[in-house]
Amino acid sequence: MDVLELAKRRGFFWQSSAIHGPISGFYDYGHVGTMLKRKWEAAWRRFFLGLGETFYEISPAVLMPEQVFRASGHLEHFVDPIVKCRKCGHAMRADHILESILKESFEGLPPKEMDALIRKHKITCELCHGQLEEVALVNMTFPVTAGTGKDARTAYLTPETAQGAYVNFKQMFEVLRKRLPMGLAVVGKAFRNEIAPRNALVRMREFTQAELQIFFDPETITAHPRFADVETARLRLLPAAHRHAVQETTAQDAVASLGLPPFYVYYLARIQEFFLQTLGLPPEKFRLKELAGEEKAFYNRFHWDIELQLGIGWKEVGGLHYRTDYDLSRHQQVSGQSMEVGEGRKFIPHILEISMGVDRNIYALLDLCAREEQDRAVLAFPRRLSPFDAAIFPLVRKDGLPEKAREVQAALEQAGFSTFYDSTGSIGRMYRRMDEIGGPACVTIDYDTLKHQDVTLRDRDSMQQVRVPIARLPDALRRFLDGGDLGTLGKPLH
Ligand SMILES: [Zn+2]
Structure with a gap:
């Protein structure tokens, strides 16, 4: 990747x-x-x-x-060995160019010895093959x-x-x-x-x-x-x-x-x-x-x-x-x-x-x-380290679902979670996008949410989903972020 x-x-x-x-x-x-x-x-x-x-x-x-x-x-000491090209003026780290050609580390070698190696191996400018000047120490x-x-x-x-x-x-x-x-x-x-x-x-x-x-x-x-x-x-x-x-x-x-x-x-x-x-x-x-x-x-x-x-x-x-x-x-x-x-x-x-x-x-x-899977790219960050704790999606952008989703988001923010709201696309696309950012959990608000006051909670890594009552969502999310198994946090969906 x-x-x-x-x-x-x-x-x-x-x-x-x-x-x-x-x-x-x-x-x-x-x-x-x-x-x-x-x-x-x-x-x-x-x-x-x-x-x-x-x-x-x-x-x-x-x-x-x-x-x-x-x-x-x-x-006095915070210097890098620099070597310049006489022809094009390009500056290079002398130890890096030696290392790339001779395949060993030359960090800390005195400039005179680097000069000798450059002459011995006839090393030239990496850009134009021009002759190199003497190695000089440049303060950083x-x-x-x-x-x-x-x-x-x-x-x-x-x-x-x-x-x-x-x-x-x-x-x-x-x-x-x-x-x-x-x-x-x-x-x-x-x-x-x-x-x-x-x-x-x-x-x-x-x-x-x-x-x-x-x-x-x-x-x-x-x-x-x-x-x-x-x-x-x-x-x-x-x-x-x-x-x-x-x-x-x-x-x-x-x-x-x-x-x-x-x-x-x-x-x-x-x-x-x-x-x-x-x-x-x-x-x-x-x-x-x-x-x-x-x-x-x-x-x-x-x-x-x-x-x-x-x-x-x-x-x-x-x-x-x-x-x-x-x-x-x-x-x-x-x-x-x-x-x-x-x-x-x-x-x-x-x-x-x-x-x-x-x-x-x-x-x-x-x-x-970063992982490449069959039909998605995932940033599988440790759950507690992910940029956002949870993403909130309304299934569709009508019938009061966005309003309900904003309400759930506000409750999670209030409880101390960092959240990300998205409603621009199909649910599949929104999941994929969150997978690429590395958000560990997605919360989806659908028509059943309005009837039963519960939401779908999805795990980024396994893509499993469970149904969780809104009232218990902050607790379930906290346990999930602490490493809890999603299956134990709600009713599995198939
Ligand atoms: Zn050059």
């Missing part, structure tokens, strides 16, 4: 400002996509903020002063001028939401009564001037991240008070030393055999639980991949990527990063403000970061949930 075509046709997402000629790497969400994204973010917040007593969400600005990115290292942050005249200051659109949490650490630590571990979550926009945006929502220049920064005392990394809750969980791991196949390893064994601290493994297990239990994605499409050596940022002591297997291959949709005291130490150094905490023993808290790309996860959901 062509995910992009489906996404556009059914109102999920498409290139931004398309009527004026779009810039690549920017996407707009339509009404259905916005609902899906909102549901995913709500599930993320419920799950990850629920992991700690002192875990909260904050909303920092996205445009921040230059000093922030001197401290974070972005101005977006500079902006805030203010005018002598008050003008250089600022940057933040390339990750994390910095918003770090600059607020000290203030939040005071406000939250000086308790560690403390979690600060940010669900917000980030900006990177990617040279080659691609695969739609997978590599964008403006995107949404959901990140949780956990600030903790480094001496507590050898334990987690709730480790017993996860110790027998079988983690789907791809350690750096065994890249050929996923090893199912219990959390306990991951500590023993991979030398990972329990505090770190605890969160690896929770991340897997979020993807497999909360989101309900198929286990065989999920893995946690260890990054080693030059693959990981120099300040990360442990770095495992969250990967999903999509039509375009295994793609990273997030990661768990043990960033040590790098971030707060740097902010302390550049700002001159102390980031130390503790009475008696003073220390700079360490940071464990759970980072996810929201848009990539939305793209992944479409890719993983």
Whole structure:
């Protein structure tokens, strides 16, 4: 299935400002996509903020002063190796073009060594086969001028939401009564001037991240008070030393055999639980991949990527990063403000970061949930994650059925469900359309509804239908969304 075509046709997402000629790497969400994204973010917040007593969400600005990115290292290190064509001026990621030709990863290789490989293998421009210039490192942050005249200051659109949490650490630590571990979550926009945006929502220049920064005392990394809750969980791991196949390893064994601290493994297990239990994605499409050596940022002591297997291959949709005291130490150094905490023993808290790309996860959901069946296309989203809880259809557009349908819809909205009303077509067509959007349930109002005050409730996946009294519809729908079997919620129709 062509995910992009489906996404556009059914109102999920498409290139931004398309009527004026779009810039690549920017996407707009339509009404259905916005609902899906909102549901995913709500599930993320419920799950990850629920992991700690002192875990909260904050909303920092996205445009921040230059000093922030001197401290974070972005101005110095946030660079991509770019190689330009001498003939046509086309710019390419040097590591990507090497990878596409030599079939191995060259991420993090110094520019001089990339130049040598380009010469050795006589690699030319992917568009015109012209000679290539030398590889140059190009910074990916977006500079902006805030203010005018002598008050003008250089600022940057933040390339990750994390910095918003770090600059607020000290203030939040005071406000939250000086308790560690403390979690600060940010669900917000980030900006990177990617040279080659691609695969739609997978590599964008403006995107949404959901990140949780956990600030903790480094001496507590050898334990987690709730480790017993996860110790027998079988983690789907791809350690750096065994890249050929996923090893199912219990959390306990991951500590023993991979030398990972329990505090770190605890969160690896929770991340897997979020993807497999909360989101309900198929286990065989999920893995946690260890990054080693030059693959990981120099300040990360442990770095495992969250990967999903999509039509375009295994793609990273997030990661768990043990960033040590790098971030707060740097902010302390550049700002001159102390980031130390503790009475008696003073220390700079360490940071464990759970980072996810929201848009990539939305793209992944479409890719993983799309099914082509004999005479219909279905987006089989987990019920609780679907853009709408229920669609409401009048069987025909006359005889008081639309009015009755609007009444039922209002009652469901009142009860807290998100609904979608449609009356433009035959009932068969309306079902097909809802299947393509991924709505889990359809409610149909017909002539019997007027007589008996009941409706037809239809399951997207099995296409089974039951008859449910209107008075009991909110309860039946709630149980259905929680995974209930449709057959137990009303009188089956044949
Ligand atoms: Zn060229």
